[in-house]
Amino acid sequence: MKKVRCAIYTRKSSEEGLEQDFNSLHAQREACAAYILSQASEGWTLLPDEYDDGGLSGGTLERPALQRLMKDIEAGRIDIVVVYKVDRLSRSLLDFAKLVEAFDKTNVSFVSVTQSFNTTNSMGRLTLNMLLSFAQFEREVTAERIRDKIAASKARGMWMGGNPPLGYKPDGRTLAIVDEHAEIVRHIFARYLDLGNVRLVVGELACEGIIAPERIAKTGRATGGRPFTRGQIYKLLSNPLYIGEIHHKGQVHAGKHSAIIDRAIWDAVQQMLATNRQGERTGSRVSSPSLLAGRIVDQHGEPLVAVHACKGKVRYRYYVSRSLQHDANRHATDGLRIPAREIEAAVITSVAGALDDPLALLTQAGITLDSDRLRMIFKKAEQLAASVRSRQRDVITDLVNKVVVHPHEIEIRLSVAALCRTCTIDPANSPGSISLTAPVRLTRTGRAIRLVQRDGRPMSQGKPDPGLVELLRKARSWWQQLETGTVDIATIARNEKVNDSWVSRLVRLNFLAPAIVEAILAGTQPASVSATSLRTASLPINWDEQLSMFGM
Structure with missing residues (x-):
């Protein structure tokens, strides 16, 4: 008689009762073992391995015991899988189809003790699929009931579980305030209102030694014990639980828990978060605001995000492709990194130049002007141009709708409504925007992209680098130290904590052509004159050759 190897699989959805000496898994196993024993005359033999999943849903196949069962089936160690009921194996019709397909490949049969199914014949498959459809329907109905119950409970202001935010701890179906942690939350809200920048708040908290308190979840996982991150601060500042509200699918409900933050403070913080997009802070709080933040894109429409880096006391601002900023592993040539000062200078120059001839600008917008109002319109346009040249942020952000950076030009889209409003003109039947083009091209120097005018000069408005x-x-x-004869290159390198070759390369810059030095000090040097090119280029002694090498 051929020996038929049988494996029993058991499952229970919840963990309730699993700690008992005799639980649901044991009952399922006993019933299946008795059925196998009744088939001993057919050669059925129970394998000693146990495949039990306790506290796991039948809506997924990611169950340890089931995965172990499938591996043993693939290894050819099992002939028949025996379960108490079919939904113990799976409640998903799609998942069950996958299991049956895997059984068929290895000629493994499937038997349900209480439902008398045998997957070796077509009638058994039909009946099994019908029953499984009802099992899946029951699971979906149960899920809908749970979702409805959660929505109804939240509408009554109840806390429905999960990890409570900092400052609270679970207290039945509500939250209780943890005073020590609540003080940290209030401090963070207050500092954000004072500083107006999440990055500065994170830095100040780190300097003060304030870290996220360590907390232990019900699962035993520890969180906190580390400095706050920007993401944590953003999430904390926008969590409505702190004002005693519970939000659920767009609905706002009054919570049963007490508020930690006053409504006035909350509203002020939300307003600041809404207006403080990346790089878009008010001019009163930053000496060099990013004028084009939120309005500049590349030729493919990808936003360029305003960022900055500090080296010593010098602050360098850039507009960087969003994909390049979010993926540090991407190569610099995959996106744009444009110095903010240069792109802003190009936009200011083009817009102010266009405003110097308001008649042509308004004609382009299709606006007919009355001759008796021309003097007043020219005066208003002149004032507007002066505001743009003085980099008044509110004027520029109102006037400039979008800036599109192309390889060989910059497209600037101006708001016709803002232009007409300033010049006290009726914008009726006029287009939403008109476009200007700045004939500048992009050239790469190291990681950064430089904006270069047609004559090779950068868009720097005469400000030295x-x-x-x-x-x-x-x-x-x-060089002055070397001229004294009291020190040598090695001594300077040791004092400056750099290597000898670095000192040697920089000392050569003392012999730059006067015209190059004057251009650098005036901020009118061509893009070919950069920190990288000056450090790495082999400078000829002849000044004319130096000028030729740098395209001057």
Whole structure:
């Protein structure tokens, strides 16, 4: 008689009662073992391995015992899988179809003790699929009931579980305030109102030694015990639980728990969060605001995000492709990284230049002007141009709708409504925006993209590059020390904590052509003159050759 190897699989959805000496899993196993024993005359033999999943839903196949069962089936160790009921194996019709397909590949049969199913014949398969459809229907109905119950409970202001936010702890179906943690929450809200920037709040908390309190979840997982991150601060500042509200699918309900934050403070913080998009802070709080934040995109429509980096006391601002900012592993050539000062200078120059001839600008917008109002319109346009040239942020953000950076030009879309409002003109039947183009091209220098005018000069509005000026200063200082004969390159390198070759390369800049030095100090040097090119280029002694090398 052929020996038929049988494996029993048991499952229970909840963990309730599993701690008992005899639970549901034991009852299922006993019933299945008795059935196998009744088939001993057919050669059925129970395998010693136990495949039990306690506290796991039948809506997924990611169950440890089931996965172990499937591996043993693939290894050819099992002939028949025996379960108490079919829904113990799966409540999903799609998942069950996958299991039956896997059984068929290895010629494994499936038997349900209480439902007399045998998957080796077509009638058994039909009946099994029908029953499983009802099992899946029951599961979906149960899920809908649970969702409805959660929605109804939240509408009554009840806490429905999960990890409570900082400042609270579970207290039945509501939340209780943890005074020590609530003080931290209030402090964070207050500092954000004072500083107006999440990054600064995170830095100040770190300096004060305030870290996220360590908390232990019901699962035993520990959280906190580390400095706050920006993401944590953003989530904390926008959590409505702190004002005693519970939000659920767009609905706002009054919670049964007490509020930690006053409504006035909450509203002020939400207003600040809404207006403080990346790089878009008010001019009163930052000396060099990013004028084009939220309005600049590349030729494919991908936003360029305003970022900055500090080197010493110098603050460098850039507009960086969003994908490049979020993926540090991407190569620099995959996106744009444009110095903010240059792109803003190009936009300001183009917009102010267009406003110098308001008649042409308004004609482009299709607006007919009355001759008796021309003098007043020219005066208003002149005032508007002066505001743009003085970099008044509110004027620029109102006037400029979007800036599109193309490889060989910049497209600037102006708001016709803002233009007409300033010039006290009726904008009826006029387009929403008109476009200007700035004939500048992109050129790459290291990681950054430079904006270059047609004659090769950068868009810098005559402001010298602090990095280049610092290189010239070091070169001059080190050469003066070498001229005294009291120190050598090795001594300077040791004092500056750099290597000898670095000092040697920088000292050569003391012999730059005067025209190049003057251009750097005036901020009119071409894009080819950069910190990288000055450090790495082999400078010829002849000044004319230097000018030719840098395209001057």
